[in-house]
Amino acid sequence: MDKSNARLGWLFASPYLIYSLIFFLFPLLWATYLAFTNWNLIAPDYEFVGIQNFIEAFFSESVRAAFFVTYKFLGMFVPIVVGGALLLAMLIHSLPKFKGLFSVAFFLPYLASGVASAIVVNGILSHNSPFNIWLRGTFGLDIDWLGSSILAPLIIALMMAWKFAGYYALLFVAGLESIPKDVYEAAEMDGAVGIKKFWHVTIPMLYPSFYTVTILAVGLMFGIFTEPYVLTGGGPDLSTHTWQLEIYSQAFERLNAGYGTAIAVINSIVTFGSILVFRKILEKWGAKHGWE
Amino acid sequence: MAGNNRLKLTLLYIVAFTVLIVMVSPYLYMVLGSFASWDQVDRKIIPTEFSLRSYEWLFFGGEGANARPWMRAFFNSVFVSTTSSILMIATALLVGYSLAKLKFKGNRLINNVILFQMFYPAVILLIPLFLLIRYFGMYDTYWAMILPKAVNLWAIFMYTNFFRGLPNELLEAAKIDGASQWKIVWKIVLPMSKSITTIIFLFVFMERWVELLWDMLVVNSEEMLTLNVLLAQMFGPYGGYPGPMYAASVLLTLPILILFIIFSKNFKKGMQFVLK
Numbered sequence: 001m002d003k004s005n006a007r008l009g010w011l012f013a014s015p016y017l018i019y020s021l022i023f024f025l026f027p028l029l030w031a032t033y034l035a036f037t038n039w040n041l042i043a044p045d046y047e048f049v050g051i052q053n054f055i056e057a058f059f060s061e062s063v064r065a066a067f068f069v070t071y072k073f074l075g076m077f078v079p080i081v082v083g084g085a086l087l088l089a090m091l092i093h094s095l096p097k098f099k100g101l102f103s104v105a106f107f108l109p110y111l112a113s114g115v116a117s118a119i120v121v122n123g124i125l126s127h128n129s130p131f132n133i134w135l136r137g138t139f140g141l142d143i144d145w146l147g148s149s150i151l152a153p154l155i156i157a158l159m160m161a162w163k164f165a166g167y168y169a170l171l172f173v174a175g176l177e178s179i180p181k182d183v184y185e186a187a188e189m190d191g192a193v194g195i196k197k198f199w200h201v202t203i204p205m206l207y208p209s210f211y212t213v214t215i216l217a218v219g220l221m222f223g224i225f226t227e228p229y230v231l232t233g234g235g236p237d238l239s240t241h242t243w244q245l246e247i248y249s250q251a252f253e254r255l256n257a258g259y260g261t262a263i264a265v266i267n268s269i270v271t272f273g274s275i276l277v278f279r280k281i282l283e284k285w286g287a288k289h290g291w292e
Numbered sequence: 293m294a295g296n297n298r299l300k301l302t303l304l305y306i307v308a309f310t311v312l313i314v315m316v317s318p319y320l321y322m323v324l325g326s327f328a329s330w331d332q333v334d335r336k337i338i339p340t341e342f343s344l345r346s347y348e349w350l351f352f353g354g355e356g357a358n359a360r361p362w363m364r365a366f367f368n369s370v371f372v373s374t375t376s377s378i379l380m381i382a383t384a385l386l387v388g389y390s391l392a393k394l395k396f397k398g399n400r401l402i403n404n405v406i407l408f409q410m411f412y413p414a415v416i417l418l419i420p421l422f423l424l425i426r427y428f429g430m431y432d433t434y435w436a437m438i439l440p441k442a443v444n445l446w447a448i449f450m451y452t453n454f455f456r457g458l459p460n461e462l463l464e465a466a467k468i469d470g471a472s473q474w475k476i477v478w479k480i481v482l483p484m485s486k487s488i489t490t491i492i493f494l495f496v497f498m499e500r501w502v503e504l505l506w507d508m509l510v511v512n513s514e515e516m517l518t519l520n521v522l523l524a525q526m527f528g529p530y531g532g533y534p535g536p537m538y539a540a541s542v543l544l545t546l547p548i549l550i551l552f553i554i555f556s557k558n559f560k561k562g563m564q565f566v567l568k
Contacts, residue, residue: 008473009396015383016402019443024409027420034420041423091308096301104556105312108319111548113502115524116541120318122527123325123334123534130337166315170563223415226504230524244415244505251419252509261419268413275411 035262041255053262063263065238066246067270069153073242074221076157081217082210084165089172103173106166114226117159122146122231125155146232149239156227156240164220168213175209176202204289211282218278222271243267319545325538333535346535350543360522361515366543369501369519372437377497379442381489387443388451389477393463403452410445418505425510436510437518441500447492454488454565455481490555491562501548519544 010017035053039046057063092102124131125145135141146152179202187201203210225244228234234241234249247267251260321337326346328339333346353359390396391403421440430436458481466476482489507518517525523540530537552559 005394005473006396009390009394009399012386012390012394012473013402016387016406016443016448019383020405020409022424023421023440023443024417027417027424030420030423031416088311091304091311094304095308100560102308102312104553104559106315107559108316108549108552111498111545111552112318113504113520113523113541113544115502115504115520115527116322116545117318119523119527119534119537119541120322120325123538124321126334126534129334162315162318174564219411222413226502226524229504230527247415247418248505252422257419257423261416264416264418268416271413 031261031264034258035265037258038256039258041251041257046258049258053259054266056259057263057266062238062241062246062249063266065241066243066263066267069239069241070221070224070243070270072153073157073224074218076154077160077221078214078217080157081161081164081168082213084161085168085213086172086206088165088169089176092169092173093176103166103170106169108166109163110167112163114159114163115230117163118227118230121155121159147236149235149237152232152236153240156224156231159227160220160224164217168216171213172206172209175206179205207286207289207291211286214282215275215279218275219271222267222274243270319549322538322541322545326535326542328535330535333538346539349533350536350539360526361517362519362522362540362543364515365517365519365522368434368516369544370547372434372507372518373497373500375434375438376441376500377493379438380444380447380496381493383443384447384451384492385477385482385485385489387448388455389481391448391452392455393458393460394473406445406448406452410449418509422509431510432512432516434516437507440506441503444496447496450488450492450566451485454485458484487558487562488565490558491566494552494555494559495566497551498548 036048036050037046038049038053088106092099092106095102123129126132132143135143143151145155183201183205184197187197192200223244224242225248228240228242228245229248232240234245243263247260247264250256250263324339325333327342327344328336328346329341329343330345332339332341348354350362351359391399425431425436425440428435430439462480463476466480467473471479502520503518504520504524507521508524511517511521519540523537523544526537526540
């Protein structure tokens with residue numbers, strides 16, 4: 001009985017095992033090797049160049065741009081999306097009726113393709129759009145939104161916040177629903193009301209949701225491709241040039257497969273390290289409030 | 293006091309409704325823009341004159357450009373996303389069941405490896421995967437878009453957690469009645485996981501539908517492009533024709549929205565599990 005179970009277990013798990021062997025483990029090893037070569041995707045011959053790719057990447061302006069742009073996106077996107085999601089969640093939570101309807105409606109932006117939202121944003125911000133005409137007419141402001149290296153990243157961060165806020169809000173709603181009523185009652189007895197109650201009871205009690213949402217949001221920022229690729233092409237002045245754009249353009253536009261892979265390796269190390277740091281910070285904050 | 297409360301509630305719903313309008317306004321703007329007459333696209337927030345010119349232009353071409361294979365791209369997207377998602381569900385169902393219910397050596401290890409893989413930055417695999425696809429001779433075929441996306445780790449993870457919660461007694465009883473494990477999965481487990489399957493399908497389908505980078509890399513000829521890729525390619529060249537661009541965006545967005553609204557009855561129940 002047990003033996004047949006074991007065989008069946010391996011059999012049922014085999015799609016995953018075969019897949020991982022071909023599409024994960026093998027490419028992973030190959031990538032590690034490629035990163036130390038100078039292959040150009042086409043030529044039959046290539047050489048082993050040691051750590052030259054990594055040195056080159058270290059001094060490359062566009063790689064450095066990708067590195068800093070990601071943290072810039074992070075600094076804009078994470079506060080906006082976490083704050084926005086929390087507000088949406090509190091709104092949903094406080095409604096006595098039609099909770100489901102509003103959660104579903106707020107979730108709808110998550111279904112948008114980055115390409116479609118780039119088209120809409122491009123239209124709304126085009127030079128003669130009603131919005132820009134109004135700005136020029138009322139305030140005399142003539143703003144080249146996507147041509148500004150400060151505004152362009154902000155616009156992309158806002159687009160992504162719009163897309164993800166409703167989704168993350170559901171995580172916060174689940175968190176809010178799990179706070180026991182007697183915690184609030186005890187806090188009220190101690191004289192905590194309004195903002196104080198929110199700050200000292202609700203926020204710390206939501207720690208698990210904060211943790212999940214923040215880590216998801218941080219992870220997302222290391223994989224941005226669609227929005228800047230379509231909307232800004234990484235510009236102006238590399239201000240929206242993300243890791244993925246850098247890897248794509250190195251490997252598939254300039255055909256430096258070896259160098260591109262080296263950048264991908266660096267990117268995955270940076271991603272891993274950054275997420276680890278964020279986790280530690282969050283865990284520390286959680287521990288302060290009694291979460292393990 | 294009661295009146296005060298009612299006022300508060302009314303205000304609350306007004307706020308909620310306003311937020312709702314703001315959240316869906318980009319969709320509304322897109323739909324209205326696709327039906328607006330051309331001199332009003334991006335010139336009026338809410339157009340007053342409507343026409344089907346943008347759709348006509350998109351499908352049959354017109355001044356400025358020839359028609360592109362939008363319907364073909366739409367078909368490609370449907371075909372690739374559906375096949376991929378069904379494969380992801382089928383494999384995740386089996387793998388999840390084996391990890392949760394069939395105790396075998398290595399079971400634990402596989403579980404941990406999956407968790408590790410889920411958090412591993414996938415971008416490092418991009419270039420070797422592309423080379424692999426080229427080496428297999430799958431470049432510019434449906435295989436290239438489907439096979440590397442036939443297994444989804446998140447789906448496996450979700451199913452494993454869900455199946456762990458299913459009572460063993462029920463499965464044991466079925467086994468004593470002589471049902472094979474295949475039959476148990478097909479006849480008992482699958483029907484019991486309807487809402488979670490709906491939600492997993494929705495998520496993986498959506499993710500597959502809006503994929504850009506991979507579909508852009510492995511496909512080249514015009515009749516193989518997915519809708520998302522074709523739309524991204526046309527962003528520059530059709531820049532002077534915002535109406536048709538909105539029409540194409542509607543074509544890309546509407547199916548997902550409809551799919552979602554059809555399944556939204558199961559959404560809440562399934563989400564409760566996904567969010568745990």
